Every structure is written in structure tokens, then in C-alpha cells.
Amino acid sequence: MxxxxxxxxxxxxxxxxxxxxxxxxxxxxxxxxxxxxxxxxxxxxxxxxxxxxxxxxxxxxxxxxxxxxxxxxxxxxxxxxxxxxxxxxxxxxxxxxxxxxxxxxxxxxxxxxxxxxxxxxxxxxxxxxxxxxxxxxxxxxxxxxxxxxxxxxxxxxxxxxxxxxxxxxxxxxxxxxxxxxxxxxxxxxxxxxxxxxxxxxxxxxxxxxxxxxxxxxxxxLRRKNQKYIMFRVSSTATAAQILEQKYGTVKYRIEDDNAMRIYDMSVDISVVNEIFITNGVGVYESRVCDESLEDYFKEITGGVGIA
Ligand SMILES: Nc1ncnc2c1ncn2[C@@H]1O[C@H](COP(=O)(O)OP(=O)(O)O)[C@@H](O)[C@H]1O
Ligand SMILES: [Mg+2]
CATH class of the missing domain: 3.40.50.300 (P-loop containing nucleotide triphosphate hydrolases)
Structure with a gap:
């Protein structure tokens, strides 16, 4: 039926x-x-x-x-x-x-x-x-x-x-x-x-x-949830500039002054790490994460989230 x-x-x-x-x-x-x-x-x-x-x-x-x-x-x-x-x-x-x-x-x-x-x-x-x-x-x-x-x-x-x-x-x-x-x-x-x-x-x-x-x-919805690479860096503003110069259209989101996410899984974490460091951005942490439902809703609502 x-x-x-x-x-x-x-x-x-x-x-x-x-x-x-x-x-x-x-x-x-x-x-x-x-x-x-x-x-x-x-x-x-x-x-x-x-x-x-x-x-x-x-x-x-x-x-x-x-x-x-x-x-x-x-x-x-x-x-x-x-x-x-x-x-x-x-x-x-x-x-x-x-x-x-x-x-x-x-x-x-x-x-x-x-x-x-x-x-x-x-x-x-x-x-x-x-x-x-x-x-x-x-x-x-x-x-x-x-x-x-x-x-x-x-x-x-x-x-x-x-x-x-x-x-x-x-x-x-x-x-x-x-x-x-x-x-x-x-x-x-x-x-x-x-x-x-x-x-x-x-x-x-x-x-x-x-x-x-x-x-x-x-x-x-759970299946659709994306993976992303989480970076904790000394300056996300500088890191974002570097990303745009090196990768052009890479999809990323800045969380705050020190945390950012890259949603493009084809980028190589170790390469990005190195690019950041050689351009004067300190990297404190980088790892691959699974997006939660909460994150997903934040994304589709343009950052405000659902609840
Ligand atoms: N009788 C009404 N007259 C005018 N606006 C209304 C009325 N009922 C609801 N609204 C408006 O419609 C929108 C949706 O309301 P509602 O359906 O109660 O939302 P929810 O149940 O998700 O909280 C709100 O902006 C609310 O102010
Ligand atoms: Mg209601």
C-alpha cells in the first residue's frame, strides 16, 4: 500500500x-x-x-x-x-x-x-x-x-x-x-x-x-550526514585565506577564531596541515569527524540550527 x-x-x-x-x-x-x-x-x-x-x-x-x-x-x-x-x-x-x-x-x-x-x-x-x-x-x-x-x-x-x-x-x-x-x-x-x-x-x-x-x-538522514575534517588552528581567518588561495572552491565553514571545518574529503589532511604550518598558522588539532544531525540542521538553516 x-x-x-x-x-x-x-x-x-x-x-x-x-x-x-x-x-x-x-x-x-x-x-x-x-x-x-x-x-x-x-x-x-x-x-x-x-x-x-x-x-x-x-x-x-x-x-x-x-x-x-x-x-x-x-x-x-x-x-x-x-x-x-x-x-x-x-x-x-x-x-x-x-x-x-x-x-x-x-x-x-x-x-x-x-x-x-x-x-x-x-x-x-x-x-x-x-x-x-x-x-x-x-x-x-x-x-x-x-x-x-x-x-x-x-x-x-x-x-x-x-x-x-x-x-x-x-x-x-x-x-x-x-x-x-x-x-x-x-x-x-x-x-x-x-x-x-x-x-x-x-x-x-x-x-x-x-x-x-x-x-x-x-x-x-543519518546516512546522508557528511563527514568533515575538523581543524583547530591559531587563526581561522588566516587559514581560510590560505585555503582559498591553494584550493579555490573548497567547501569549509568557520566555527570560531580557532575552529573550522572542511567538508571536502578529497583534500589530504597532512597536506593541509603542512600548508597551514608553512604559512604561519599553528595547527593544534586535525581529524575526520562525522557530522551530527544537529550540525546538519545548522547547515541547512544557515547557521541558526533547529533546537
Ligand atoms: N491565529 C493567528 N494569527 C496570526 N498569526 C498566527 C496565528 N497562529 C499562528 N500565527 C503565526 O504563524 C506562525 C507559525 O505559528 P505556529 O504554527 O503556532 O508555530 P509552531 O507551532 O511551530 O510554534 C508564527 O509566526 C505565529 O505567530
Ligand atoms: Mg505550536
């Missing part, structure tokens, strides 16, 4: 003068976790809201389960679970009571829906604790339980791990991976934290300044 669970084409949202999403085309697949990575204000929430029909589309197209959403909402909504803004839980009721209300409102047919959903997220069923006494982590879990209660095929979770402690994050990561791997759900999740997406996602869409800079499988 090569049909995407979510497919957007040149999706764009403009609020007055402000473009919130600019021509974003993403592809979310069944049984995989798709991470939308981007800083605050990048456009992640707006993309999700448009996919869910919570805000209108300025231009472009969205298909969910291979169909255009418009006019099909009644058929499509029951197949989706989402957290965009914190759901309005009642503070003076318990978690179980809250979910029971939402289950009734949605007409969820399975009698064990609430119990099962609480079990997936690791919250107790029918305990006495009121929602107002829940920790942030428990509130987030209850939100996810609410989103999965009707056993949807697609989950859309906007920054669900914000503000969680590391153990909570690891647990949520585990059950999201179970939901996708064991139960074939498609999951679209957003985060501004690269390391989280790195650990969680199978596919990634990098959103920067309201545009999609990169869409790839995590595996493909």
Missing part, C-alpha cells in the same frame, strides 16, 4: 500579513511516526490545525486516508485522534470520569475504551485523584488517553512531551512506538527538540521559518 495517511501539497496559511505556513508538502505513512521538527513559531501547530480542519487552508491541498478532507469530515474524524491544545478536562472530576464524559460525547462504542486507553498511557483506572491534583505528566497522559480512546488509525499530537520529566518522556516514547509498530497507527507528532525526534521518529519533516526544509526517513 503506497497510499499516505496524510499527504499535503503546497499547503499554505496566511493570516493577514503573516504567513504561518508556506507551501509545505508532507507525507505521513501507516505504521510510522512522523516528527515535525521546528522552533517555536515555525508553523507546526498551524499545519496540524489545517490537517484537522480546525483552521481554513489559504492554498494547497490536504488528503487524509487518500481523500480530501472537505465534505468528508464526518467519515474521517472518527479515524483520527488528536491533541492540539490542552483538552478541556474538568478539574473537579477524576481522570476516569473525564474520559467517560468524552467517550459518551463521541459515542465510543467499546465498553472498555476508557479502561484500555488509561492502561496504554499507564494511568490508573477508577482511582480517586481529581484532575486538578494531576501532575503535568499525568495531564499529558490523560490527553493522549483521550486521543486514543476510540482506537483511531491516525494520531496527531502537538508537542505532547513538553514539560515532561525524562522518565515520563521515555514512557510516552515507548507506548507511541508500540502504537505505531504493533498496532499499525500513523502518528504525526511535533516537537522543538531534535534529540526527542531523533529517538522517536521514523520520518522527519524539518520546518524552519514556516517552510519545509527537509523531509526524509531518519535512516536516510
Amino acid at each position: 503506497d497510499e499516505y495517511v496524510i499527504e499535503t501539497e503546497q499547503l499554505t496559511k496566511v493570516y493577514g500579513e503573516q504567513t504561518a505556513v508556506d507551501a509545505v508538502s508532507i507525507h505521513v505513512k501507516k505504521g510510522r511516526i512522523y516528527g515535525l521538527l521546528g522552533r517555536n513559531g515555525a508553523g507546526k501547530t498551524t499545519i496540524m490545525k489545517m490537517v484537522l480542519g480546525l483552521t481554513s487552508v489559504t492554498s494547497g491541498q490536504i488528503k487524509v486516508f487518500g481523500k480530501k478532507m472537505k465534505g468528508q469530515e464526518k467519515k474521517i474524524y472518527p479515524r483520527i485522534g488528536a491533541i492540539i491544545e490542552t483538552p478541556g478536562f474538568y478539574p473537579n472530576l477524576t481522570g476516569t470520569e473525564n474520559l467517560e464524559i468524552f467517550a459518551k460525547l463521541r459515542g465510543t462504542s467499546c465498553p472498555d475504551a476508557v479502561k484500555n486507553a488509561l492502561e496504554v498511557v499507564g494511568l490508573p483506572y477508577r482511582d480517586k485523584k481529581l484532575f486538578s491534583k494531576y501532575s503535568l505528566g499525568m495531564k499529558q497522559r490523560l490527553g493522549i488517553a483521550n486521543a486514543i480512546m476510540h482506537d483511531p488509525e491516525l494520531l496527531i499530537l502537538d508537542e505532547p512531551i513538553n514539560g515532561l520529566d525524562p522518565i515520563g518522556i521515555a514512557e510516552i516514547r515507548n507506548f507511541l512506538q508500540d502504537l505505531s509498530k504493533e498496532r499499525g497507527k500513523a502518528i504525526l507528532i511535533s516537537s522543538h527538540i531534535l534529540s526527542e525526534i531523533d529517538l522517536l521518529a521514523d520520518d522527519i519533516g524539518v520546518i524552519h521559518n514556516v517552510r519545509l526544509l527537509e523531509e526524509s526517513s531518519m535512516e536516510g
